[in-house]
Amino acid sequence: MPSAFNTAEFRRSDGPLQHNAATAWNLGWTGAGVTIAVVDTGIDIDSPEFAGRIHPASRDVFDDRDTRGFNAADDHGTNVSLVAAGGRTGSGVVGIAYEATIMALRADFPGSCGADNPADPSTQCSFFNSSIAEAVDHAVANGAKVINLSLGGGRADSILREAVQRAVAAGVVVVVASGNDGEAEPDAFAGSLDAFGRDGVIVVGSVDADGTMSSFSNRAGTFPANYIAARGGRICCTYEDGQIFVDAQGFAYVFSGTSFAAPQVAGAAALLAQAFPNLTGVQIIEILLSSAFDAGEAGTDAVYGRGILDIAKAFAPQGTTSIAGGDRIALSDTSAIGSPAMGDATARSTIDTVILDKWGRAFQVDLSGTATGAQVDYPLHGAVATQSVHRAAGNDSFSIGFTIDSRGQSGELPRIQQLRLSREDAQQARVLASRALFKLNPDLKAGFTFRESASGLVALMQGTDRPAFMVADNAAADSGMYFRADTALALRQQLGGWGITASAETGEVMTASAFRRASQQRGQRLAGDVSTFGLAFDRRFGNLGTALGVTVMNEDATILGARFHEAFGTGGAQTLFVNTEANWKFADGWNMGLAARGGYTKPQRVGAVSQGSHVLSQAWSFDLQRTGVFGSRDSLAFRVSQPLRVESGNLSLNLPVSYDYATLTPTYGIQRLTLTPQGREIMGEIAWRGPLLGGYGSASMFYRNEPGHYQSLPSDQGVAFRWSRQF
Known part of the structure; x- marks a missing residue:
């Protein structure tokens, strides 16, 4: 009261x-x-x-x-x-x-x-x-x-x-x-x-x-x-x-x-x-x-x-509710889910609008209470809990590789009748990712991947020497969302000292938390189609390798991985990423790397999305690697990085802000939903890998400050060790 x-x-x-x-x-x-x-x-x-x-x-x-x-x-x-x-x-x-x-x-x-x-x-x-x-x-x-x-x-x-x-x-x-x-x-x-x-x-x-x-x-x-x-x-x-x-x-x-x-x-x-x-x-x-x-x-x-x-x-809304002059939205529905790049931004936002209940009564509401941020990813378990088998074969003109799930868990199976495999064999050999590379002539290469990103394929074709880490990602490949690649293609042409690589990719972005609607019994993660087109230039200057690329990413239903209720009528978005990388072998066995990515996202102007909507994002990483630490084939590397983060920008929504009962029509106004988080994740990781006890071992120690770009979350740190051997 x-x-x-x-x-x-x-x-x-x-x-x-x-x-x-x-x-x-x-x-x-x-x-x-x-x-x-x-x-x-x-x-x-x-x-x-x-x-x-x-x-x-x-x-x-x-x-x-x-x-x-x-x-x-x-x-x-x-x-x-x-x-x-x-x-x-x-x-x-x-x-x-x-x-x-x-x-x-x-x-x-x-x-x-x-x-x-x-x-x-x-x-x-x-x-x-x-x-x-x-x-x-x-x-x-x-x-x-x-x-x-x-x-x-x-x-x-x-x-x-x-x-x-x-x-x-x-x-x-x-x-x-x-x-x-x-x-x-x-x-x-x-x-x-x-x-x-x-x-x-x-x-x-x-x-x-x-x-x-x-x-x-x-x-x-x-x-x-x-x-x-x-x-x-x-x-x-x-x-x-x-x-x-x-x-x-x-x-x-x-x-x-x-x-x-x-x-x-x-x-x-x-x-x-x-x-x-x-x-x-x-x-x-x-x-x-x-x-x-x-x-x-x-x-x-x-x-x-x-x-x-x-x-x-x-005086509370009754029955089916809808945005005045728009589509249905239940007050128990999720109005928005941010992406990992947006972190805790939803906690700072307001979405003031007018809804109508089943009696046509207008209510001023703030839907920000039904918006949520991305579920924070804690990647350590995924880095060490995989049970997979890697296979590769090839020659100077052709190579192919597979990563196969060996856990034997039930799930969606491949089309076993075409492969002439029993159900049991097919379940034991579910392909997680595959890659094929072709050298069409001495200066022209082509590549194809399944369930592997285009950025990894491009880096392989460029011959980029990237250290391997369990947790920290390379900034040049960070999309700021939970992305799952389907297929990718790349074509690389060598022109003198320059390499030019064109790539294309299709995949899905997974909503970063469970989305709830009144029409559903429970929440679920929703997927949306994503495609990318990239062009990259690379060149070596002695011990310095450089690369510069641009990538255009098109989302059908999300905005830099964020999803909004269909009552807002939001469509997808287009993002232009600019990537830079440099790798310097400054001494025998030593390598220093730097990667940065900047993005500009422009939501489609459909539904409630209005002029002025845009997002600027940024990611960076710095690496230092030493090979031959305890033997000729091992390596010790250090990385400090910032995952892709929205640095500025908002989503401008043209929403009802008042209602005239005389004409039964709403008056619209711009609501600016900030997408910039307060938190800023900075990650550091030290990783070792190399031959060990007849097999292959890797160890990692990492620290994440304000994980997921959530200012209020405690730091995330851990130590991991993994050992594998072929039989």
């Missing part, structure tokens, strides 16, 4: 506190501009609780009663109005819709109330169906949105029923008290209006402070569908001269009855009518009923009907 409303006045007010009215108040909805017609015994026209908010069309149905017209005969009508719309004055109590206008329609038969009959002050006020009907028609004609009937008794006649039907047809909410007989059914008055109200009438029973049905209240009985309960037991407090009345002993007086439960609901209806002017009376009633707190037996029951009034829930 907002502290601004946590006042002594509020704490004395039983209905607003129990029914969570402050949730609506905090959103700015107070009932202002909405008229509640109270058909009753009039109102205390001098009470400061209603100052400036008594409708000019207020009247006494019996015009000749007295010169003050609708002034209260007793305190019943005043208390009903107080519960519905008592002012927020800082003293006394406050009503549910404290800025609503009250249209006081006095309809009690002259002389029937005790206050008008000195000979018998205990006389109960009586009401004729015709006078109530006249008041109802008058309320509709003068713009009332809610009509409160805290009345009871016998069955409504056709005159009153038809007046109520006209009110419902005009979009007015009609609220009726269920009666105070403690019966299993609403009284005949409420029941007959419910039966003829065509879902535009809501019947209200009373609960106590603890939410139990009041002993005096008539239950839902055979009218549960349009029945709701609200606070009607022991409500504070009676007034005298505009202030809470306190007797000589210091006691204040409370009042009880379904007559005072009904205006709690009438006030809630006024809040909804102000907030959502598109709603009909029938829709307002259904929202109140469907959002009620389920009490008693599960679901709709014969005691509490649909449950207990819950204004907070009534």
Whole structure:
């Protein structure tokens, strides 16, 4: 509850506190501009609780009663109005819709109330169906949105029923008290209006402070569908001269009855009518009923009907939601998943927009709470847990190599009937990657790979001497996403001292975390197609090898590996990478390497993606390697690197920022979703590899600061050792 409303006045007010009215108040909805017609015994026209908010069309149905017209005969009508719309004055109590206008329609038969009959002050006020009907028609004609009937008794006649039907047809909410007989059914008055109200009438029973049905209240009985309960037991407090009345002993007086439960609901209806002017009376009633707190037996029951009034829930979106003017998006859906290059950027972003629920109600929401960053990769296990067999063969003109999974785990098998392999043999020989190289003439090479990236194929054809590390990647090959290559082709032409290599690649980018939609039982990682086209130039200058390349990467459904909900209508993106590499053999057995990659990503301008969307990214790595450390064939290398990271940029989304109920159209504005993380991963790794104990061994020690570009994550460090041998 907002502290601004946590006042002594509020704490004395039983209905607003129990029914969570402050949730609506905090959103700015107070009932202002909405008229509640109270058909009753009039109102205390001098009470400061209603100052400036008594409708000019207020009247006494019996015009000749007295010169003050609708002034209260007793305190019943005043208390009903107080519960519905008592002012927020800082003293006394406050009503549910404290800025609503009250249209006081006095309809009690002259002389029937005790206050008008000195000979018998205990006389109960009586009401004729015709006078109530006249008041109802008058309320509709003068713009009332809610009509409160805290009345009871016998069955409504056709005159009153038809007046109520006209009110419902005009979009007015009609609220009726269920009666105070403690019966299993609403009284005949409420029941007959419910039966003829065509879902535009809501019947209200009373609960106590603890939410139990009041002993005096008539239950839902055979009218549960349009029945709701609200606070009607022991409500504070009676007034005298505009202030809470306190007797000589210091006691204040409370009042009880379904007559005072009904205006709690009438006030809630006024809040909804102000907030959502598109709603009909029938829709307002259904929202109140469907959002009620389920009490008693599960679901709709014969005691509490649909449950207990819950204004907070009534002001929450219901049913299928969608971006205003756009596609469906459930508030439980994932709105966005960043890529590894974006790290913790989603924690800094806001996605303010307007959604519509199933009733066409507009809600301002920030969808950033449903956005998530990439799941951080901890690569050590993948580096040491593989069980694979490598095979290669070839000559000066042709070579071929395979990496084969030897774990024997079940999974998707190759087409064994074409290979003439048994299922068991095929499962033991699942190809993880393969490569074939061809020398077409002394200066022309061609290559093909399966499940191996184009960057690795190009480096091999260039003859680049890259150290091998278990964890740290070479910057020139870093795409900043979880990418799985399918096939790659490359063609290299030697022109004098220069080598020119063209390459192409297809593959998939895997969403960096589980994507959830309301239509799915569980989250899943989604894949999107990616293709790259590259051109690289390389040349050696003595002991210095250099390479410069450009790569164009096209994504069909992601933006540098990030995925956004289809409600935004985002398409893919195109990225231009510029790569530089240098390797310097500065001494016998010593090699120094430097690699850098810079990227510029331009999202496609489709759907909500607007002008100004762009991403600048960068990766770098520095290597130092010594060969022949403990023997002629081993090596010891050190690498420090920064994986690809977004250095600047945002996604500009043209989203609804307000909604006009008059035209039922949204107004759009630009929301800039920053994609730059606060964290910056810096990785260092020392790696050794070489012959060991008749086989081949490798060892690594690494340290990652702010892994995954998450500033808040602890460092990741580890030591690994792997040994393999052919048999």
